[in-house]
Amino acid sequence: MQAQIRRVAWGLVAAFLIVFAQLNYVQIFAAEDIASNDSNIRSLLAEYAIKRGDIETLDFETVARSRKTQDRFQYLRAYPGGELYGHITGYYSLIYGSDRIESTYSEQLLGESGVISMQDIQDSFLSSGERGDDVRLTVHSQLQQVAAEALGGQEGSVVALDPSSGEVRAMYSNPTYDPGPLSTHDTEKIRAYRQSLQPNSPDSPLLSKATSRSFPPGSTFKVVTTAAALESGRFTPTSSFPDPEALDLPLTDNTLTNFTNTSCTGTGSIDLFTALVQSCDTTFAILGLRLPEELRRTAGALGFNEPLPFDVGTAASTFPDVPDDQEPLRAFAGIGQGDVAATPLQMALVAATVANGGQVPRPQLVREVRDASGSVIEQQRSAPLGRAFSAATAQELTRMMTSVVAEGTGTAAQIDGVEVAGKTGTAQTVEGAAPHAWFICFAPASNPRIAVAVLVENGGELGSEATGGAVAAPVAKAVIEADRRIRQW
């Protein structure tokens, strides 16, 4: 019997070795594959066991915070900022992950970045009580509030930024959403709320139109065209252009007419300065045809054709490279129509660049990251994106834009005691739809403190009667006045 017992022993050893081999497979070789399965919620639970840091405004109003709960996800994300900050904070969802600041600053909010403090060492011994770092935005709560109120029920976006630092002071897009319901621990509720937001529609409130969708900028783009013209050295504000009732387009029998369907001055010619103040389409169409390369270069230097570097995701604004055989499209590009499209953030940056003497500021949404004790552990200070045009060009543009508000299409943005520089835009969209009303501006013209871009989609309250000057300029004016009041300049 001993021989049989020995054989049984070998059989059992073999079985144990097979178990050991499979253990190696499960715990080492296939471990990453197995553990990364979506049904393994371990990493999610570990993340939710950390008290995520707050997100607060420049003036220390908390817009996102974590509260202790009794369920298995130990902290619940709450958004005191609600809808007003939905497109800035983003959400923090069990099912859909995170978005916006919650996503890009996730490491900091979880306290996984920066230097290891005594607190971290203590935390690692007692697995409870971990706390992430706080993110302080550049957005001012009062200005954000005013931007939303000024826009009212109209669909559109407002972006206000400090032209020298690029810090965003207000960024609002309507319609918006409340990140709270998306961040609950009730998966049914999360799904139902998200479904109500039509997540797959391009008009979904989940999408910030301020950064994530581009629109034809219309006449506000003439600031860029003018900049390219002045930079080329071939034109000055006094350069004279023909002023036809309709501009014959090359290669076709079509013509391009002005907004009013008449010539701009009635004298047969118009200078560049007057053309911008009156927003004369034919003049800029001519420039579009004559300076395609320069225009594309200037637009690119301002940030077109690539997503802007920013603290949250952005869509690229576009300026087309029109081939010679489609030359007429260059005329439309010169007036910000055709294939030109820009996000409101991009257009705010155009205004800010003029205000900043031609240097393109790098837009930013976060001022600093601070640990639980309040000391700053990460400071956002970034170099400008580059120079788009010379200081002299910026100065000329400022002069011209000041006249737009003083005596041109943008008079609705006039403020007592403050010189505002701006440009209106009334952009054609699809046939039959009301135009988008734009206004970009900065103030005060001599020592700019704030640059604003306003887009009111499809004419807002005025519908097809809308112009940038009538609908968008008053919104920008309200924002400038509020900033002046808040910062007392």
Place this chain on the structure above:
Amino acid sequence: MMQASARRSSELSLLILALILGVGALALVVLARDADILATAAPLMVTLIAAYAAAHIGIRKLAPSSDHLLLPLTALLNGLGLAAVYRLDPSDYGPTQVTWTVVGVVVFIATLVVVRDYRVLARYKYILGFTGILLLLLPATPLGTEINGARLWLRVGSFSFQPGELAKICLVIFFAAYLAERKELLAFASRRIWRIHFPDIKHFGPLLVMWILSLAVMFFEKDLGSSLLFFSIFLVMLYIATARIAYMLVGLLVFAAGAYVGYVTFSHVQLRVAVWLDVFNPKLISDEGYQLAQSLFALATGGLFGTGLGQGRPDLIPAAHTDFVFAVIGEELGLLGTAAVVVCFMFLVGRGLRIALGARSDFGQLLAAGLIVSFGVQTIIILAGVIRLLPLTGITLPFMSYGGSSLLSNFVLMALLARVSHQNASEPDPALTGEILIGGRR
């Protein structure tokens, strides 16, 4: 051969080492969870140490020449299992498991007291065999309760018991005695069917009884694992007794046929197999496959070193404290921990088989081999289920899973092995003295 006293002091030092590991693991669990519960955990640690001290003294008095590795290995597995169970539920399962350990040690000592000579057991083989069958079939009666699709439990009031665990030991004793008596008759082939020689049908009775019994377990209690366990214990013992590999092959074929019928008949068994084959299938992973998937996630998350005791999330595995306690070890102690546990089980099985080899009688050899094979096969079946080598079946991991019946039966099993081992070393070798001992020849 080591002297009895040398064996015992070696046992003591190894036992101290095992208890340091076990109690240390428990302490780490307590610290990781909540240092405040140290006050409630400390008495448990003291109790655990006292229980094994008592077991050690019991062996010194009652079986001083027995194998010195049985108790330390038991203590190590028990201690690690306890830490894992305590980690999952410090308020209920943890303390209860300590209580069961104390009861287990009492039963261990009592078994050594009652069974002064293991050969006496052979006299009660029919009573034990009958008891075994009764225990095995009891859950199939209205007294039984179905838990997780398998009907393996007896419930009396709030107290539930898995009689299969004890039945296993009774049946091993019966078969050891039966086979020791008739191994020549069984090995002698009087009939030839095709190329295989079969003994007389009347000697083959137990094989048929066992086959019917394991099928009954499968059909009435719906548990493929226990069925496989009982059948393989018997086949291995038959093989040891007769040296006829053909019996084993025929037995396996017959079992496979039965298993196939079970598979076709029970949706429960089909699901287990479906989960085994495709656990990460999105259709299975959140329902039928949830438990196994969570087990694999735990093991995979553990990796080589594990998350550290008390640092993982093994509480996500349903019923982690019983069938899946090994996955808890895998998550928090990693491959190093699981490998250590597997090695401990291998050592225990190895010691058991050594005891079988050293037994002075056929009955002793078959008894020790049967006991340790049942222990080893049970371990392999549940480990293989937890790591997805075999379809999952609801049997416990000896000494580690939460549960009184399992713990008590395995303490009885260890006591019997210790008894055989003691008699191997303390009695004169009949081959040397020419004396023929009761119960069989070598």
